[in-house]
Amino acid sequence: MSERTVDVAIIGSGTAGLNAMAQARKAGKSFVLINGGEPGTTCARVGCMPSKAMIQVAEDYHRRTHLGKYGVDGHEAMTLDIPEALEHVQDLRDIFVDRVLGSSTDDMPGDLFIQDYARLLEPTLIEVAGQRIRADAVVIATGSRPLIPKPWRAFGNRLLTTDDVFELEDLPESMAVIGLGTIGLELGQSLSRLGVRITGFDQMDEIAGTQDPEVGQSAIDIIGKEFPIHLGQAAEITQEGEKLRVSAGEHSVLVDKVLCSIGRVPNVEGLGLETLGVPLGKQGIPAFDSSSMQVGDLPVFLAGDVTGERPLLHEAGDEGKIAGYNAARGESARFRRKTPLFINFCDPNICAVGQRWSELDQDRIAVGQIKLAPVGRALIMGKNKGVIRIYADKVSGTLLGGEMITPKGENLAHLLCWCIEQGLTVGQLLRMPFYHPVIEEALQAALYDAYGKIEAKNEGGLTELRRL
Numbered sequence: 431m432s433e434r435t436v437d438v439a440i441i442g443s444g445t446a447g448l449n450a451m452a453q454a455r456k457a458g459k460s461f462v463l464i465n466g467g468e469p470g471t472t473c474a475r476v477g478c479m480p481s482k483a484m485i486q487v488a489e490d491y492h493r494r495t496h497l498g499k500y501g502v503d504g505h506e507a508m509t510l511d512i513p514e515a516l517e518h519v520q521d522l523r524d525i526f527v528d529r530v531l532g533s534s535t536d537d538m539p540g541d542l543f544i545q546d547y548a549r550l551l552e553p554t555l556i557e558v559a560g561q562r563i564r565a566d567a568v569v570i571a572t573g574s575r576p577l578i579p580k581p582w583r584a585f586g587n588r589l590l591t592t593d594d595v596f597e598l599e600d601l602p603e604s605m606a607v608i609g610l611g612t613i614g615l616e617l618g619q620s621l622s623r624l625g626v627r628i629t630g631f632d633q634m635d636e637i638a639g640t641q642d643p644e645v646g647q648s649a650i651d652i653i654g655k656e657f658p659i660h661l662g663q664a665a666e667i668t669q670e671g672e673k674l675r676v677s678a679g680e681h682s683v684l685v686d687k688v689l690c691s692i693g694r695v696p697n698v699e700g701l702g703l704e705t706l707g708v709p710l711g712k713q714g715i716p717a718f719d720s721s722s723m724q725v726g727d728l729p730v731f732l733a734g735d736v737t738g739e740r741p742l743l744h745e746a747g748d749e750g751k752i753a754g755y756n757a758a759r760g761e762s763a764r765f766r767r768k769t770p771l772f773i774n775f776c777d778p779n780i781c782a783v784g785q786r787w788s789e790l791d792q793d794r795i796a797v798g799q800i801k802l803a804p805v806g807r808a809l810i811m812g813k814n815k816g817v818i819r820i821y822a823d824k825v826s827g828t829l830l831g832g833e834m835i836t837p838k839g840e841n842l843a844h845l846l847c848w849c850i851e852q853g854l855t856v857g858q859l860l861r862m863p864f865y866h867p868v869i870e871e872a873l874q875a876a877l878y879d880a881y882g883k884i885e886a887k888n889e890g891g892l893t894e895l896r897r898l
C-alpha cells in the first residue's frame with residue numbers, strides 16, 4: 431500500500447474541517463482533506479439552511495391566520511401546494527450546497543481531497559481509499575448524525591430524521607415528533623403550520639432545552655396551543671398495520687410517520703480513535719482541551735460536532751480555526767471561547783445567552799423580566815407573546831446571561847450576547863439609545879426591571895444620560 435506524507439490531514443469536510451483547511455493553506459502547509467459520505471456540509475445539506483427555508487415557508491403561510499384581523503379578504507381560501515413548497519426548500523438547499531462546494535472542494539485535485547472514510551492506524555497514520563497518509567498533525571472533524579435507537583430502525587421509511595425529511599416530495603397527514611429539543615421544535619412547528627397533524631413528545635418536562643422556569647413555562651404554553659405536546663415520559667413506538675403508534679405514559683397517538691429528533695451522536699465508529707492510546711469517554715470521544723482543541727499532548731485535534739460539546743455552526747467554525755491553526759503550526763495555542771449563544775428559530779424564537787439558569791448562583795444575581803404582552807411593537811406585529819429574562823450580577827450590574835421566548839429573539843439574543851462579550855453592565859446598556867417603537871424596547875424594559883434590583887447605580891443624576 432502506498433504511503434505519503436503531509437503536514438496536516440483533516441478528516442471531515444464539514445464546516446469545522448473546511449475552516450481547519452483554510453488555516454493549513456494560510457500557513458503554507460501541505461495538507462489533505464478527507465471526507466466520507468456526501469460532501470457539502472451538514473449545515474447546507476440537512477441542517478441549518480434547509481430547516482430555515484422550511485421555517486420561512488411555514489411562517490409565511492401561517493401568517494394568513496392573522497390577515498382576517500385587519501380585513502384582508504380571501505385568506506381563508508388560501509391553500510398551499512405542498513410538493514411545490516417542498517421543492518422550493520430543496521431548491522434553496524441545493525443553492526447553499528452548490529455554494530459551499532463551489533467555494534471549497536469543487537476544484538480540488540483528488541490527491542488533496544479524498545472522498546472516502548478515513549481510519550487511524552496510529553495517531554498520525556491514516557488509511558483511506560487504499561493508501562496510507564502520514565501527517566505531522568491530524569484534525570478530526572467528522573461531525574455527527576441523528577440518533578436512532580436500534581429497535582426503531584425496523585420502522586424503515588416511516589421513521590424520519592433530518593437526513594430524509596428534506597428529501598420528501600409530499601407530506602403525510604399525521605406525524606409524531608419524538609424529542610422536542612431544537613430540531614423537534616423547529617421542524618415540528620413548521621410541519622404543523624404546513625398542515626401536518628403533529629403530536630409532540632419529550633421525556634423531559636421542558637421543551638427546546640429551556641432552563642429558566644418562566645421561559646420554559648411560557649414556551650410550553652405558546653407551543654402547546656399550536657399542537658399537542660406530551661412531556662415527562664420517554665416515547666415508545668409500535669407498529670399497527672401501515673401506521674405507527676407512539677405512546678408515552680397514558681398518551682398515545684396513531685400516525686403515518688414519526689420524526690425522530692432525540693439528539694445526535696458523534697461519527698467515530700471505525701475511525702480508530704482507540705489507536706490514540708488515551709481513554710475514550712462515553713460516546714467514544716477522547717478528552718480534549720476546548721481552548722486548543724488538542725487531545726492530550728498528541729498532534730491530534732478535534733473540531734465541530736464530533737466533540738459533542740457545542741454542536742452549532744459558528745462554534746464548529748471557531749473550533750476548525752483553532753484546530754487548524756495549531757495543527758499547521760505545531761502549536762497548542764489556547765484561545766478564549768466566545769459567549770455562548772443559542773437560538774431556536776421556532777416562532778417565537780427561543781434563545782439562551784451567556785450563563786445558563788443552572789450555572790448561576792441565585793443569591794448573587796438580579797433577574798430582569800418583561801412579558802411581551804404589553805410591548806407596543808410586538809402587539810402591532812400580532813406577536814405579543816413570550817417573556818424575556820436577563821441575569822446580572824446583583825452588586826455590580828454586570829450582565830451574565832439571559833433566556834427568552836420572544837419575536838425577533840434571534841436579534842435580541844445577539845445584542846445581549848455582544849454586550850456580555852464587552853463586559854457591559856445593565857446601567858451602561860440603559861445609556862444606549864433605544865428607538866421607538868422597536869422590539870428592543872422589550873429588552874430595555876427587562877433591563878430597567880433588573881436595574882431596580884442592582885446595587886450599582888449610574889452616576890450624574892439621570893440613569894439614561896451621562897453628565898457632560
Ligand SMILES: Cc1cc2nc3c(=O)[nH]c(=O)nc-3n(C[C@H](O)[C@H](O)[C@H](O)COP(=O)(O)OP(=O)(O)OC[C@H]3O[C@@H](n4cnc5c(N)ncnc54)[C@H](O)[C@@H]3O)c2cc1C
Nearest residue numbers: 442444445446466467472477478548573734735741742743
Ligand atoms: C436539522 C439541523 C438544523 C441545524 N440548524 C442549525 C442552526 O440553525 N444554527 C446552527 O448554528 N447550527 C445548526 N445546526 C448544527 C450545525 O449544522 C452543525 O453544528 C454543523 O454543521 C457541524 O459541522 P461539522 O463540521 O462539525 O460537521 P459536518 O458538517 O457534519 O461534517 C462532518 C463531515 O465528516 C464526514 N465524515 C464522517 N466520518 C468520517 C470519516 N471516518 N472519514 C472521513 N469523513 C467522515 C461526514 O460525512 C461529514 O461530511 C443544525 C443541525 C441540524 C441537523
Ligand SMILES: NC(=O)c1ccc[n+]([C@@H]2O[C@H](COP(=O)([O-])OP(=O)(O)OC[C@H]3O[C@@H](n4cnc5c(N)ncnc54)[C@H](O)[C@@H]3O)[C@@H](O)[C@H]2O)c1
Nearest residue numbers: 609611612613614632633634664665691692693741773774
Ligand atoms: N437552531 C439551531 O441552532 C439548531 C437547530 C437544529 C439543530 N441544532 C443542533 O442539532 C443538535 C441536535 O438537535 P436535536 O433536537 O436532535 O437534539 P436536542 O438534544 O436538542 O433534543 C433532543 C430531545 O429529545 C428528547 N428525547 C430523547 N430521547 C427521547 C425519547 N425516547 N422520548 C422522548 N423524548 C426524548 C430529549 O429530552 C431532548 O429534549 C442540537 O444540539 C443543536 O445543537 C441546532
